[in-house]
Amino acid sequence: MTGKIQLQTLSGPKGLRWSRTLFSVKELGVIGGIVLAAVIFTVLNPQFLSMTEAASIITSAAEIGIIAIGITILMISGEFDLSVGSIYALCPTIWAYLFVQQHWNIWLSLVCALIPAALTGLANGLIVTRFHVNSFIVTLGTQMWWRGIVLVATGGYPISYFGSSKLMHVMGGEVVGGLHFTAVWFVVAAVLGWFVLNKTKFGNWCFASGGKPDAARAMGIPVTRVKVVNFCISALLAGLVGCMDLARLNSVSPAQGQGLELTVIVAAVIGGTALAGGIGSVVGSCLGALLMGMITSGLILMGAPSYWYTSFVGIILIIAVMFNVRVSKISKSRSA
Amino acid sequence: MQLSNIQKRFGTVQALRDVNVNIARGEIVALIGDNGAGKSTLIKIISGYHAPSEGKMVFDGREVRLKSPSEARALGIETVYQDLALVENLSLWRNFFLGKERTGAGWMNVLRRREMEQACMQALADMGIRLRSTREEVGHMSGGERQAVAIARAAYFGAKLLILDEPTAALSVKETERVFEIVKEVSRKGVSVILIMHNLGQVYQVADRFVVLERGVQIGNFTRDQTTLDAITQMVVGVH
Numbered sequence: 222m223t224g225k226i227q228l229q230t231l232s233g234p235k236g237l238r239w240s241r242t243l244f245s246v247k248e249l250g251v252i253g254g255i256v257l258a259a260v261i262f263t264v265l266n267p268q269f270l271s272m273t274e275a276a277s278i279i280t281s282a283a284e285i286g287i288i289a290i291g292i293t294i295l296m297i298s299g300e301f302d303l304s305v306g307s308i309y310a311l312c313p314t315i316w317a318y319l320f321v322q323q324h325w326n327i328w329l330s331l332v333c334a335l336i337p338a339a340l341t342g343l344a345n346g347l348i349v350t351r352f353h354v355n356s357f358i359v360t361l362g363t364q365m366w367w368r369g370i371v372l373v374a375t376g377g378y379p380i381s382y383f384g385s386s387k388l389m390h391v392m393g394g395e396v397v398g399g400l401h402f403t404a405v406w407f408v409v410a411a412v413l414g415w416f417v418l419n420k421t422k423f424g425n426w427c428f429a430s431g432g433k434p435d436a437a438r439a440m441g442i443p444v445t446r447v448k449v450v451n452f453c454i455s456a457l458l459a460g461l462v463g464c465m466d467l468a469r470l471n472s473v474s475p476a477q478g479q480g481l482e483l484t485v486i487v488a489a490v491i492g493g494t495a496l497a498g499g500i501g502s503v504v505g506s507c508l509g510a511l512l513m514g515m516i517t518s519g520l521i522l523m524g525a526p527s528y529w530y531t532s533f534v535g536i537i538l539i540i541a542v543m544f545n546v547r548v549s550k551i552s553k554s555r556s557a
Numbered sequence: 558m559q560l561s562n563i564q565k566r567f568g569t570v571q572a573l574r575d576v577n578v579n580i581a582r583g584e585i586v587a588l589i590g591d592n593g594a595g596k597s598t599l600i601k602i603i604s605g606y607h608a609p610s611e612g613k614m615v616f617d618g619r620e621v622r623l624k625s626p627s628e629a630r631a632l633g634i635e636t637v638y639q640d641l642a643l644v645e646n647l648s649l650w651r652n653f654f655l656g657k658e659r660t661g662a663g664w665m666n667v668l669r670r671r672e673m674e675q676a677c678m679q680a681l682a683d684m685g686i687r688l689r690s691t692r693e694e695v696g697h698m699s700g701g702e703r704q705a706v707a708i709a710r711a712a713y714f715g716a717k718l719l720i721l722d723e724p725t726a727a728l729s730v731k732e733t734e735r736v737f738e739i740v741k742e743v744s745r746k747g748v749s750v751i752l753i754m755h756n757l758g759q760v761y762q763v764a765d766r767f768v769v770l771e772r773g774v775q776i777g778n779f780t781r782d783q784t785t786l787d788a789i790t791q792m793v794v795g796v797h
């Protein structure tokens with residue numbers, strides 16, 4: 222009796238296997254983009270390959286990347302977060318206000334500064350899941366709410382702090398040769414994010430919640446809780462990166478981070494994360510952030526006006542997604 | 558499982574009237590009838606979504622009053638819906654253990670991947686499904702294969718009564734046969750199966766017993782040797 226049924230799809234012709242494996246790498250598009258950008262910028266200016274450049278690329282990639290990791294996990298579980306740009310300004314503003322102007326303990330101030338981020342994530346998640354409002358709308362609302370509050374509270378003026386502190390050094394200070402601690406935290410966040418998504422039960426639940434919420438619920442997975450937790454992770458990482466930025470630049474502007482929410486979504490999407498949920502990878506998003514860091518540095522090296530950055534990223538976004546769609550089609554037809 | 562004098566009213570609408578069915582261990586029962594005959598209502602009562610207005614349900618020798626689907630599931634009554642069974646973008650082993658993941662100690666709940674891959678492979682082999690790897694995404698599998706996996710999974714996790722709602726809709730003839738092979742295999746292992754199908758020709762190939770409903774009334778209950786395909790067809794289309 223046994224052996225009568227064979228799952229045909231799992232035993233395709235051998236010749237196609239290597240190409241199938243290659244095309245099943247979701248990060249193929251962004252890896253190609255990185256190689257292409259490296260070649261073009263190096264030809265235009267060999268300085269691009271110097272250590273100083275590498276450090277500056279990694280610094281800008283780190284800040285986009287850490288937030289993109291949170292966004293990726295959230296997008297995989299099927300939701301968006303547009304409030305990260307405002308939270309990126311909110312948390313360091315509170316932090317600076319408490320320890321610079323109110324002379325609170327710097328650690329306690331940091332914890333207090335991150336509480337609104339966690340609460341915003343919680344509110345985003347609960348409104349999206351309980352009231353069935355699209356996350357795009359809810360997080361657009363919380364984004365505008367906090368931006369307004371931050372601008373009102375600061376009167377639009379930046380807060381600066383030029384004293385030294387061990388905590389600030391560890392968060393955003395220089396490690397060696399232009400490389401900042403943000404890069405270290407980027408690596409830590411990437412490893413942790415990758416591990417949670419691919420190696421733990423929670424990661425499994427994230428993919429299922431975004432891929433097919435009804436099926437996930439039918440299998441007893443707390444889809445609502447998964448999403449709420451991910452909204453909190455996304456908001457907390459954005460707040461934390463804002464504080465790292467304050468530590469690195471010794472100043473926080475209430476207007477900082479406008480448009481950042483789209484930048485991090487672009488990084489995630491270039492790296493193969495699907496807008497519809499259920500598909501994505503932390504590695505891809507980190508590489509996406511790296512590519513955007515390369516474009517920033519490359520354009521500066523060329524002496525191009527910085528506005529070009531926006532145009533460039535727009536084109537790369539479209540090409541990357543076209544490529545990703547094509548690749549996933551090939552990988553599907555090869556295995557059918 | 559024994560159902561006696563099951564009735565269900567929604568307000569003034571009598572959805573089910575006096576349904577009496579006994580399902581033996583390992584028996585495959587076809588629930589047939591036209592749209593609106595009350596098949597879905599009966600299934601929802603058995604799987605715990607609705608409580609019956611009147612009547613008695615005995616499962617595994619004990620009378621049960623199901624208050625929720627999860628209570629039914631805990632007893633071993635599992636419903637497999639064709640579209641809701643599996644998550645396409647997850648690999649086979651991740652789907653198989655979805656919601657019942659085996660993890661290591663500690664708060665991180667690290668997946669014991671190798672162990673689950675092997676257990677999944679073994680469980681499917683026991684059901685007569687052989688494969689080389691369980692790492693393929695379910696989205697790459699055909700409809701019949703997915704259905705087979707979903708049934709095998711339910712049986713593996715201790716289902717005693719499986720309810721299959723149109724398991725072969727939109728499947729080719731060959732694929733339908735595969736699904737039936739799995740259904741027979743789980744019934745041989747002692748799992749009872751309720752099949753809801755519109756295609757009487759197909760369901761006649763596999764079922765041991767036929768329960769015919771019409772407008773909430775049970776108008777027939779035959780074993781296979783008590784009836785013919787023609788006879789049940791005529792009952793369903795109303796020539797009797």
